[in-house]
Amino acid sequence: MAQLDPFLRRLAQAKETVVLSGLKDAVILHHDEADGLCSAALTKIAIEKLGIETRLICLDKLYPEVVRDVEGGSRRLVVFSDLGSGHVQLLESQNRSKSILVILDHHDTSESRDPLVHNLNPELNGFSGEKDASSSTVAYLFAKTVDPTLVTFAPLAIIGSTEIPGEAQTPRKREQSNGPRVEASSSTDQFLGSLRHEPLPY
Numbered sequence: 001m002a003q004l005d006p007f008l009r010r011l012a013q014a015k016e017t018v019v020l021s022g023l024k025d026a027v028i029l030h031h032d033e034a035d036g037l038c039s040a041a042l043t044k045i046a047i048e049k050l051g052i053e054t055r056l057i058c059l060d061k062l063y064p065e066v067v068r069d070v071e072g073g074s075r076r077l078v079v080f081s082d083l084g085s086g087h088v089q090l091l092e093s094q095n096r097s098k099s100i101l102v103i104l105d106h107h108d109t110s111e112s113r114d115p116l117v118h119n120l121n122p123e124l125n126g127f128s129g130e131k132d133a134s135s136s137t138v139a140y141l142f143a144k145t146v147d148p149t150l151v152t153f154a155p156l157a158i159i160g161s162t163e164i165p166g167e168a169q170t171p172r173k174r175e176q177s178n179g180p181r182v183e184a185s186s187s188t189d190q191f192l193g194s195l196r197h198e199p200l201p202y
């Protein structure tokens, strides 16, 4: 069953880990299509709110050579947006710098037992990455976890989440059909929810 609260707790734990690490720079590797670009923008805004400098690397797919280079450099925060989900073991095995790895993605994945890896994928909490959430949805929720005022960037999540096909449905409809009951926190959130096929409740 899909559970939003445990997923939001995972986002909060990842934020805490990043803050406590004291790391001051981050690399964000992201996919090159709309969802990847929008999730990268949301991720960059969120990470910079934590006082961490960011560098963006845009990729059409996650090349092992890039993973080796980025994770073999200095210790830092490395975020994978809209990619990385299918390569959790590779990301774990190449992390010679003991960097903190955060994956904000919605593709098929597996759990990581590595405490340095935060695999923030809603599929691990029972949601569908094909219907319920795009990477920009995940990055938006992460940004909102970092700082609730970042809801003003919801339009980025709206653009990115249009990658998910299907008829739009409102959060209220979702609630009526036995979804978890969560009040929408702002009109922007409601708008975001209304554009996705089976939106995450907010």
Ligand SMILES: [Mn+2]
Residues within 6 Å of the ligand: 035, 036, 082, 106, 134, 135, 163
């Ligand atoms: Mn995507």
